[in-house]
């Protein structure tokens with residue numbers, strides 16, 4: 001099987017066609033949709049994704065947008081999608097899919113995409129329905145009425161170019177009514193639309209997901225967490241009570257229990273000076289959480305307090321009286337000790353910068 005090209009067209013330009021709810025604009029949010037769509041689609045094999053616009057503020061002519069899809073070479077076929085939201089009188093609702101006159105076989109997929117959008121939006125909006133999956137003919141002749149679709153079909157009789165098999169302009173909903181705009185204006189909902197559309201299209205076209213590297217999925221044992229540098233049996237000696245650390249582990253010590261992202265995203269204090277590689281971390285840096293969790297020392301990184309954000313150092317110094325607990329002196333010690341470690345790269349850099357500044361300003 002050869003490759004399939006997807007040409008994605010984010011309608012209009014950034015900020016264009018503002019919606020009933022701030023800060024929605026068709027131009028900007030359909031750009032987001034195109035970005036998310038690209039991301040989801042890149043999970044599939046044998047697919048190239050091409051955009052009609054390089055930047056949000058670009059505003060190519062509609063026919064030329066479609067032409068991007070028409071003039072591709074070397075693909076099994078091309079799918080062209082132009083992303084829009086609609087406007088009428090502030091009271092109209094629903095999803096419209098427009099497809100090319102010249103692609104009678106594209107009706108079924110168009111209908112599936114439309115129904116997918118409605119199924120996603122309607123539970124929230126209460127008003128979204130499928131208005132239609134339609135072709136629209138130009139009054140000037142045997143052409144598609146809409147410029148983007150017309151452009152996408154402009155080389156349909158030229159065997160030099162890869163055939164465009166599907167060409168849709170998707171009017172997801174009406175942004176000029178608050179019921180539908182309240183869905184569209186939520187950034188995460190745009191991601192959901194992209195996810196639904198990609199999964200429907202991928203399923204219909206029989207696309208296969210790229211094979212994931214099995215490292216994370218299989219064997220959720222301690223050994224998968226061993227870093228490339230090799231397991232260090234004495235790594236625990238680097239840590240003591242009160243040290244601020246970052247967790248790089250996927251699972252807890254000798255356990256298949258997953259370390260949640262929330263834990264990875266924060267810094268934690270070592271609870272007790274460890275005597276082996278089982279290091280217990282407890283409080284987070286902000287002192288708002290206690291998790292008392294064992295982590296392998298090989299899955300911890302000591303965080304240089306000097307290079308951490310300034311407020312932390314201030315927080316230690318200005319620790320109010322009511323917070324005097326056994327952890328406070330430990331933390332204070334940590335700050336001093338870490339500052340002493342001049343061999344750490346951050347500290348070396350600081351010295352270098354100080355020297356540099358002194359040399360610039362002539363201070364000896």
Ligand SMILES: [Zn+2]
Nearest residue numbers: 011026084085
């Ligand atoms: Zn539009």
